[in-house]
Every structure is written in C-alpha cells, then in structure tokens.
Amino acid sequence: xxxGHGVLEAYCHRKYPLRAVNxxxxxxxxxxxxxxxLVPILRAxxxxxxxxxxxxxxxxxxxxxxxxxxxxxxxxxVSVDDALSTERRGAVLLQVSSNDEAPAPRYDRAxxxxxxxxxTGKFSPDGIVLWLTTLLDARPVANAAVELxxxxxxxxxxxxxxxxxxxxxxxxxxFGELPKAPWSAPQIWAIATKGDDMVYTASSWNRGIEPxxxxxxxxxxxxPDHVQGVIFTDRGFYRPGDAIEFKAILxxxxxxxxxxxxxxxxxxxxxxxxxxxxxxxxxxxGFGSASSQFVIPPEARLxxxxxxxxxxxxxxxxxxxxxxxxSFRVEAFRTGEFEVTARAAQNAYTLGDTVRCTFSAxxxxxxxMKGEPVRWRIRYEPTWFTPQGWEAYxxxxxxxxxxxxxxxxxxxLVAKDATLDARGTLRIEAATxxxxxxxxxxxxxxxxxxxxxxxxxxxxxxxxxHPGKFYIGIATSTTFIARDNAVQYNVVTVTPEGNxxxxxxxxxxxLKREWHSIRKASPRGGFEWESEAVDSTLLTTPIVIDSLxxxxxxxxxxAGLYVIEVRGTDARGNPIVSDTYVYARGV
Amino acid sequence: MCTPGGYDYVAWERxxxxxxxxxxxxxxxKPGDTARLIVKNPYERAVALVSVEREGILRYWKSTxxxxxxxxxxxxxxxxxxxxxxxxxxxxxxxxxxxxLDKEQDVGKPTFKIGYIGLPVDPRTRHLxxxxxxxxxxxxPGDTVRIKxxxxxxxxxxxxxxPCTSRSRKAACCTREFV
Numbered sequence: 090x091x092x093g094h095g096v097l098e099a100y101c102h103r104k105y106p107l108r109a110v111n112x113x114x115x116x117x118x119x120x121x122x123x124x125x126x127l128v129p130i131l132r133a134x135x136x137x138x139x140x141x142x143x144x145x146x147x148x149x150x151x152x153x154x155x156x157x158x159x160x161x162x163x164x165x166x167v168s169v170d171d172a173l174s175t176e177r178r179g180a181v182l183l184q185v186s187s188n189d190e191a192p193a194p195r196y197d198r199a200x201x202x203x204x205x206x207x208x209t210g211k212f213s214p215d216g217i218v219l220w221l222t223t224l225l226d227a228r229p230v231a232n233a234a235v236e237l238x239x240x241x242x243x244x245x246x247x248x249x250x251x252x253x254x255x256x257x258x259x260x261x262x263x264f265g266e267l268p269k270a271p272w273s274a275p276q277i278w279a280i281a282t283k284g285d286d287m288v289y290t291a292s293s294w295n296r297g298i299e300p301x302x303x304x305x306x307x308x309x310x311x312x313p314d315h316v317q318g319v320i321f322t323d324r325g326f327y328r329p330g331d332a333i334e335f336k337a338i339l340x341x342x343x344x345x346x347x348x349x350x351x352x353x354x355x356x357x358x359x360x361x362x363x364x365x366x367x368x369x370x371x372x373x374x375g376f377g378s379a380s381s382q383f384v385i386p387p388e389a390r391l392x393x394x395x396x397x398x399x400x401x402x403x404x405x406x407x408x409x410x411x412x413x414x415x416s417f418r419v420e421a422f423r424t425g426e427f428e429v430t431a432r433a434a435q436n437a438y439t440l441g442d443t444v445r446c447t448f449s450a451x452x453x454x455x456x457x458m459k460g461e462p463v464r465w466r467i468r469y470e471p472t473w474f475t476p477q478g479w480e481a482y483x484x485x486x487x488x489x490x491x492x493x494x495x496x497x498x499x500x501x502l503v504a505k506d507a508t509l510d511a512r513g514t515l516r517i518e519a520a521t522x523x524x525x526x527x528x529x530x531x532x533x534x535x536x537x538x539x540x541x542x543x544x545x546x547x548x549x550x551x552x553x554x555h556p557g558k559f560y561i562g563i564a565t566s567t568t569f570i571a572r573d574n575a576v577q578y579n580v581v582t583v584t585p586e587g588n589x590x591x592x593x594x595x596x597x598x599x600l601k602r603e604w605h606s607i608r609k610a611s612p613r614g615g616f617e618w619e620s621e622a623v624d625s626t627l628l629t630t631p632i633v634i635d636s637l638x639x640x641x642x643x644x645x646x647x648a649g650l651y652v653i654e655v656r657g658t659d660a661r662g663n664p665i666v667s668d669t670y671v672y673a674r675g676v
Numbered sequence: 677m678c679t680p681g682g683y684d685y686v687a688w689e690r691x692x693x694x695x696x697x698x699x700x701x702x703x704x705x706k707p708g709d710t711a712r713l714i715v716k717n718p719y720e721r722a723v724a725l726v727s728v729e730r731e732g733i734l735r736y737w738k739s740t741x742x743x744x745x746x747x748x749x750x751x752x753x754x755x756x757x758x759x760x761x762x763x764x765x766x767x768x769x770x771x772x773x774x775x776x777l778d779k780e781q782d783v784g785k786p787t788f789k790i791g792y793i794g795l796p797v798d799p800r801t802r803h804l805x806x807x808x809x810x811x812x813x814x815x816x817p818g819d820t821v822r823i824k825x826x827x828x829x830x831x832x833x834x835x836x837x838x839p840c841t842s843r844s845r846k847a848a849c850c851t852r853e854f855v
Contacts, residue, residue, distance in 0.1 A: 098786070101775050207786065209725060209765055215732035220725050220765075224786045227723045227769040229738070253738050260732065297693050303792035305761055308731070323849040336847060345732055376845050569701040569712055569747070572684060606690040618690040648684035648745035672699055672714050675684045675743030 090167075090185055090197040092137045094294065097169070097203045098224050099178045099286070104166025105201055107185060114154050115185050118147040119172035122180035122200060124280045127289060128242040130182060131200055132276070139195045143184055148172050169201060174285040178203055204288050206230055210279045212292035214262035214313040215345050221254045221281045221288070229254030233283035239266055240276050250281070261292075262313020272309050314343045316350050318377070320398045320413040327419050330387045333358075336380040337398040337413050339373065349377035355399045355409065356381050361392025361419075391420050427452045429538050429548030437553040437585060440526055441661045445518040446534035446550055450509055457513030458538065465536040466504035467519055469554065474529040475562075476587040482562030482579075483669035485528055500526070509538070521554065523661050530554045557663035559583060559590045561655045564638070565671055572645045572673040579638035580655055591636045595657040599643045600624040602650045624652065645673035686744035688716040698748075698764060698793040705752050705797050713748040715764055717741050718789060722766040726750075729761045741766065750795070757799040764791045804829060808848070823848060 090107045097103050107115070122130065135141045149172045157163050172181040180203065186196045207227075209220040217237065221230040235256045237245040245264040248256045266275040277292040300307035318339035327333060339350035350373055357368040366389070371379040379398075395416050402410035427450060434445035448465060450458040475484045503519045515536065532552045539545040559582045566577040582593040604620040611617045627646075632639055645651055654668040688697070701712040715724075720743070727736035728750060739748065741764075750762055765788060772784025807826040815821055827844045 098770065098775070207767065207788075209767075209788075211727060211729075211733055211736075211763075213729075213732040218725075218727070218733050218736055220738075222723065222767055223769075225770050227767040227786065255736075255738070298695065298790050300792065302693075302695060305792050305794060311731075324851050334849060342731065374845070375843075378845070380847070567701075569714065603687040604689040605687065617692050620689040620691070622689070647686070648743065649686040672745065674714055674745045674747045675686075 090199065092139065092197050092199050095199045095201040096224075097201055099176075099203050099205045100225060102166060103170055103173070103177060103203055104168050105183060105199065106164050107167050107197075108162055108164055109155055109157060110162040111159060112155055112157065112187050114152050115167075115187055117149065117151050117153050117167055118184040118186075119149040119169055120145055120147045120182045121172050122182055122287075124236065124238075124282060124287065124289075125242070127180065127200070127280070128238050128240065128278050131291075132240050136200075137198055139197060140193065142186070142194070142196050143198060145182070147184070169203060173203055176285050178205070178284075178286045180204075180287055180289070202288050204286050206233075206281060206283065206286055206288045208279060208281050208288040208290045210290050210292065212274075212277050213260050214311050215260040217258040217260060217277070217279075219250070219256045219258065219279050219281065221250045221256070221283075230281075230283055233281050235279065235281045237261075237264075238278040238280065239264070240278075245277070256281075260313065268310050268312065270310075274309075274311050314341065316341050316400050316410075316412040318350070318398065318413040320356070320396055320415045322396065322415065322417045325417050326422070327385055327417060328421060329385050329389045329391075329419060331385050331419075333383045333385065333417070334380065335383070335396055336378060338376070338378045339398065339400075339412055340377060349375070350400075351377065352400065354379050354412070357397050357399065358383055359395045359397075360390045361394060362390060363395075366394075385419055389419055393418055423544060425453070425546055426540065426542075426544060427458060427538070427546060429536055429546050431534050431536060431548040431550035433532070433534055433550045433552040435552060437555060438521065438532065439555045439558055439585075439661075440521050440663050441523040443518050443520045444532060444534075444552065444554075445516065446552075448509075448515045448517070448534075448536040448538075448548060450513045450536075450538045450548070457511070458509055459511050459513055461509045461513075461538055461540065463507045463509055463515050463536050463538050464504070465507060465515065465517055465534070467502045467517075468533040468535070469500045469502055469526060469530045470533060471498070471528050472531045472553075474553065474555070474560075474585070476560055476583045476585055478587040479560075479562045479581065479583055482564045482581065484560040484562050484667055485556075486666060487668055487670060502532075523663055526554065527556055527664060527666065529556055553585075555585050557659035557665040558661065559593065559657075559659060559665065560585065561595065561657055561665050561667040562638075563653055563655055563667050563669045565653065565669055568670065569672050569674065570645065572648050572675065575642045575644045576651075576671050577640060577642045578653055578669075579640050580632065580634065581638040582634045582657065589634075589636055591634060593634045593657055595632050595634060595655050597630040597632055597641060598654045598656075599627040599629075600652040600654060601627050601645075601647075602652055627651070645671065648673050648675040684743060684745065686716075688718065688744065690718070694787070694789050696764070696766065696789045696791040698762065698791040700793055700795060703796070705756075705795055706800055707752055707754045707756055707797060709752050709797075711750045711752060711762070711795050713750065713762060713764075713793065714745050715741055715748055715766075715791065717744050717746055717766065719766060719768045722768050722789075724767070725763075725765040727763045728756075729763055730759065734760065752795070752797050756795075756797040759794055759796045761792055761794050766790070804844070806846075821850070 169181050173179045182200050184198045207222050211218045231252045233250045236247045246258045250256045280289040320337040323334040340347045341350045358366050367383045369381050373379050398413040399409040429450045431448050438444050532554045535549040537547045562581045564579045582590045605623050606620040608616045651671045657665045697716045699714040724739045724741050728734045768787045770786050775782040805828040809824045811822045825846045
C-alpha cells in the first residue's frame with residue numbers, strides 16, 4: 090500500500106488501493122481525523138514507519154477477506170466509508186496489516202483525505218495565501234473556514250475564503266514562529282473545512298516541486314526579520330605572521346525590505362582546528378559595515394581558517410546568530426621566483442588558420458630561463474560572439490535557449506612538452522581543421538614551466554577562433570507573436586569585424602519543433618513519460634545576401650515553438666550556421 | 677491539430693513530475709514594463725493561481741488559461757527591482773469519470789502543475805560605477821603610489837553618468853600579484 094499522504098475523491102469509489110499477493114485477509118484499522126487532532130497524529134516522526142505498530146484508539150477495526158488469484162499480484166480497494174461522515178467525506182488515518190503469519194509484521198499507514206476540495210498554500214514569514222478549490226471541476230470554494238496551526242497544534246489564525254476561494258493570512262513571522270534548525274522553516278499546517286468536508290496541507294509538503302527544481306534560489310532558513318551580509322579578507326592566502334584586514338557589510342530584512350544594519354557586531358576568526366584566535370566587538374558604521382585587523386601568530390596552524398560576523402539573535406533560545414561567514418587559508422608557501430608570460434600572435438583566428446603563440450619565462454631577478462622544460466597546450470572553449478554593430482542579431486547557434494541541451498564543449502586541441510630556448514622563450518604553432526569546430530570559441534594557450542626546485546608557474550594567453558570567414562546574423566521582429574501573424578526577420582552576412590559581406594548564398598529554413606511523447610510502463614512500477622524533440626520543416630527559402638540585410642517573413646500557422654535556421658559555407662568550406670526562435674501563442 | 681474551442685494544441689515536452697516551463701519575452705525588464713510569459717500548458721483548460729514573489733508573496737490573482745500556449749502579462753512596478761519570481765499553479769478538474777483502482781491508469785483524475793520563472797528587473801538607477809586609477813603605470817620599490825577612487829551613479833532618465841551626490845565609503849587594498 091502506498092504510505093504517506095493520500096487523497097480520494099469523495100464523489101468516486103472511496104477505496105484506497107492495496108497491492109497484494111497470496112494474502113487471504115488483512116486487518117483494517119481507521120481513525121477519523123479532525124481539525125483538532127490531525128496535527129499531533131500526522132507530525133509524529135514514526136507515523137509511516139512500516140515496522141512500527143500504531144496503537145491508537147481506532148474508530149474502525151475490522152478484517153477484510155481478499156479473494157486473490159494465487160501467485161498473482163492484484164489491486165484491491167480498501168473501503169474507508171465506515172470511518173467517514175454520513176456524507177462520506179472527511180479525513181482518516183488508515184492502518185493495514187496482514188493477518189497472515191509473517192516473519193516481520195508490516196503496518197502500512199496512510200492519511201487519506203476523502204474530499205471534493207483541494208487546498209493550495211503558499212507560506213512565507215511575511216504572508217500566507219491559501220486557495221481552496223473543488224477537485225471535481227476546479228471551481229473556487231467560497232465561505233469555507235480556514236485555519237493555520239503550528240506543530241504544537243496551536244491555532245495561529247482563522248479566516249474565511251472569499252468568492253475566489255482565497256484566504257490571505259499574516260506570515261508565520263507574525264505568530265512568533267521560528268525555525269527549529271538553521272536549515273529549516275517552521276512547519277505550518279493549513280486546514281479548510283466546509284460542512285463535513287475537510288482538507289489540509291502543510292508548508293513542508295513540497296516534495297518534487299522544491300524551488301531549486303525551477304532554478305529559483307531559496308532561503309532554507311527563512312526568518313521574519315533577519316540580518317544577512319558578507320565578510321571578506323583583503324586576500325585569500327596568508328603566511329603565519331601576516332596581517333589580515335577584513336570587512337563585514339550587513340543588511341537587515343524588515344517588513345519585506347532591506348535596510349542598513351546598525352548595532353554591534355562580533356567579528357571572530359577560528360583556525361583550522363576550530364579554535365578561536367580572535368574576537369572583536371565592533372560598532373557598525375552608517376553604511377552597515379565594520380572592519381578590523383588581525384595579525385596571524387607566527388606559530389599559527391596551517392589550513393583553512395573561518396571568519397564570522399555574529400549579532401545578538403532575535404530567537405531567545407540562541408544567544409548569537411552568525412550573519413556572515415567566510416574563509417581564508419594560512420599556508421607556508423614560497424613566493425614565485427620567476428614569471429611565465431604568453432602572447433598570441435593574433436587576437437583572432439578563423440577555423441583553418443595556423444595559430445601561433447610565444448611563451449616567455451624569466452627569473453624575477455632579471456635572467457632568462459634557458460633550457461627549462463615546458464608543458465604547453467591549446468584548449469578550445471565555446472563562447473558567444475556577435476560582430477560589432479550587429480548586437481540585435483543572433484549570430485551562431487542559440488543552443489540552450491529553446492530546449493537544446495547539448496552544445497559545443499571544451500576541447501583540448503593539442504598538448505606537448507618542449508624546452509625553452511636560450512632566451513627563455515618558446516614559439517608554438519598548431520593548425521586548426523576546416524569544419525572541425527562549428528561555434529565561436531576562445532583559444533587558450535597555456536604553458537607550465539617547472540624549476541628543478543619543483544616550483545611550477547603558468548602563463549596563458551587567449552585569442553578568438555571564428556568558425557568561418559563570416560557570420561550569419563538573424564534578427565526577428567519579435568520572439569512572441571500570436572499565430573497567423575507574420576514574423577519578419579532580417580538575415581545578414583558580416584565579417585567578424587562587422588562589415589557586410591554581399592553575394593553569399595544561404596539556405597533559410599523555418600522549423601516547427603514539437604515533442605513526441607509516450608507513456609511507458611516503468612520497471613520500477615507505474616508509468617513514465619518519454620519525450621523526443623521532432624522538427625518539421627515549415628518552409629525552405631534559398632537567398633543571396635545583398636549589401637543590406639535581407640528581409641524575410643513567415644506566418645506561424647499554429648501555436649508553438651518555431652526555429653529559424655540559416656546555413657551557408659565560407660570560401661574555405663567551413664559550414665556557417667545561425668538560428669533563433671519565435672514562440673507563437675494560441676489565439 | 678486544433679482543440680474544439682479553436683485553441684491550438686502544442687505537443688510540449690512531457691516530464692515525469694508536476695513542473696511546467698514558463699517562457700519570458702525578454703531577458704530583463706525595467707520598472708513599468710509588462711512581462712509577457714507563455715505558459716507551456718499541458719491542459720486544454722486550467723484555472724491558475726498566478727503569484728509574483730520575492731522573499732514572500734508580493735501579489736497574486738486567479739486566471740483561466742486556455743490552450744497549450746496561453747500568454748500571461750505581468751506588470752512590473754517600482755518595487756520589482758532587482759528581480760521578481762512569477763509562479764503559475766495550474767489546476768485541472770477531473771476530465772474523465774469512472775476512475776479505476778489503479779491510480780496510474782486514472783488519467784482523468786484532477787491534477788496540478790507548477791511553473792516558476794525569475795524575471796530580472798534592472799532599475800537603471802542605483803548603479804554605482806567604481807573607478808580605480810593609479811597616477812602611473814610603473815613604480816619602483818619605495819615609491820608612493822597615489823590612486824584615484826571614484827564612485828558615480830547612473831542617471832535614471834538620460835542614461836548619463838553623474839557624480840554620486842550622496843555619501844559613499846570606499847575601501848581599497850593593494851596586494852602582490854604573487855600572493
């Protein structure tokens with residue numbers, strides 16, 4: 090049986106599914122949950138532990154006989170009607186166990202809301218919004234009683250839903266609720282009742298839809314009013330005996346807005362073993378910042394040090410609260426005895442060119458590093474590039490913007506060992522292959538020089554690598570349009586320097602992208618979606634670019650995602666491709 | 677393919693969770709702009725709770741979204757910078773009766789989907805442009821290095837820079853390139 094939280098639509102069969110094989114009977118126990126007892130029951134940590142038997146005063150205790158085919162898994166329905174109201178609605182805690190002998194008895198439990206209502210809640214320290222709708226037709230439920238409770242079953246707030254099914258409550262910060270741990274928010278329970286129907290939800294019930302899944306940054310420890318900030322040192326790397334300058338900048342969140350923090354802050358430094366080396370109370374200035382200095386003792390431990398700013402906590406259970414934290418390293422290191430520099434022969438190359446770079450290494454006292462070993466390499470890193478003056482145009486593939494995930498990757502083009510010449514220099518060159526890389530990239534020339542004393546230092550230089558002698562630019566009149574409206578777009582061919590290249594023959598294609606999806610039975614049970622992007626060509630237009638951008642258009646016949654793709658080839662044979670997208674909305 | 681109401685059907689990518697994607701019409705906005713969002717709606721028709729959020733719920737409203745690619749408009753105001761998050765929760769009513777006991781097969785059951793998108797809102801004011809300029813490019817050991825620190829604010833109306841008129845506190849540090 091699926092344990093945990095469940096919902097049964099009150100207007101349907103009201104039977105909770107149970108998968109069973111070779112079991113003749115099950116013991117069914119059920120308890121009616123009401124607004125005043127559900128929190129203490131549901132918040133128990135071991136409620137859904139299958140090995141634990143719950144000895145609660147169940148309203149129903151019966152034995153159901155199962156009529157199963159031998160050795161075949163079947164789904165049977167466990168009725169909860171006799172634990173519900175006369176209208177067959179309400180919430181129950183169901184415990185099902187097998188009466189057949191088993192080496193390890195198992196007690197499956199679920200809290201089941203048998204209802205025609207759905208409660209959606211948004212919880213924050215500053216405000217809570219509840220939305221009550223029907224399950225059957227998703228209509229608002231007006232004039233329903235709603236209440237908020239905390240884990241201690243204290244009623245925090247009561248209200249009534251409006252005509253749209255909304256109820257707006259103050260944030261949990263106004264009820265004096267505080268997080269129990271630095272990585273959590275207080276759990277708030279919302280309960281809505283109308284007649285004999287009742288639904289509930291809790292602020293922590295967000296599994297699968299946590300904010301991070303939407304790339305939304307979230308505060309794991311939200312608080313009603315709190316101080317937050319940064320603390321940093323002048324460097325990140327010190328020797329024992331060095332002096333450290335450090336600074337904290339703090340802001341206070343109050344009433345949903347950020348203000349400059351005032352008061353006294355405790356600045357503290359701990360060494361790699363966590364021993365406090367320094368603590369200093371500093372009054373914040375008018376900018377909400379404070380700074381201090383510290384000299385690392387010559388005998389100090391090596392390793393990672395922490396630096397913290399703390400202030401008096403608003404939580405009476407916690408005296409001090411860390412409001413900013415950082416780190417730095419204390420190590421016994423040698424300063425560089427030499428330097429390595431790199432200089433690319435050109436700022437930019439085109440695919441098919443031979444690229445060149447010169448590395449030089451010299452001692453800081455002035456001598457050339459003659460004959461020292463060098464390990465050098467050239468890497469390609471994809472980058473964005475738009476010729477100057479054509480920033481409104483999409484140049485290159487718009488990978489990642491409309492569902493693409495696989496784009497060009499960093500690639501090691503060449504890596505070799507060599508020796509510095511008599512002047513401490515090394516000139517290298519490497520050929521790039523036509524058509525090998527199809528996106529603009531940064532060429533990174535790197536060299537590592539190692540002394541006999543095993544000190545290794547590196548030097549590097551970069552140059553742009555264009556995928557061809559020209560770029561194709563596409564500019565659309567809009568990225569959003571209603572279907573059946575024409576999308577105009579300009580196509581241009583320009584050199585990397587931004588000068589128009591006339592006379593280039595190109596192929597323009599407009600693609601409609603859709604996903605073909607099927608639901609497949611999963612080996613883990615249940616069903617899973619499999620989606621595959623499929624492009625269908627709406628139209629193809631061959632064009633020859635003039636001395637001005639060429640205007641084209643197409644009309645999306647349906648809502649959806651459309652990709653405009655333009656291809657060409659430069660004189661070396663490098664394929665040039667650019668694309669952009671347009672979303673067409675429904676009417 | 678068209679739905680009976682005349683709204684297009686778009687076969688968006690389907691995933692094994694309750695998330696949907698929201699698409700914004702711009703990479704960033706400024707106060708006073710109206711952000712236009714396409715909701716990749718898997719339902720033919722759904723009621724939606726739309727909320728604008730940032731460290732709490734700034735405003736919310738109910739909406740009805742029809743078709744696979746409905747457009748939502750969100751007005752961005754003076755409190756929107758530096759960013760807001762728009763959340764859309766879609767509720768789908770029961771669309772097919774006679775549910776079976778096998779929940780996986782009950783494709784007509786009431787369901788929900790949720791989408792979030794962050795909208796950067798650049799006020800084009802309150803930007804501090806900090807400049808660090810030494811008097812010379814080369815110094816010898818023992819020389820005194822004089823550095824000019826400047827702080828400018830960006831004008832909100834004409835896009836021009838002018839000296840910051842309010843107080844500013846500057847901190848500078850000088851370190852060796854070789855740690």
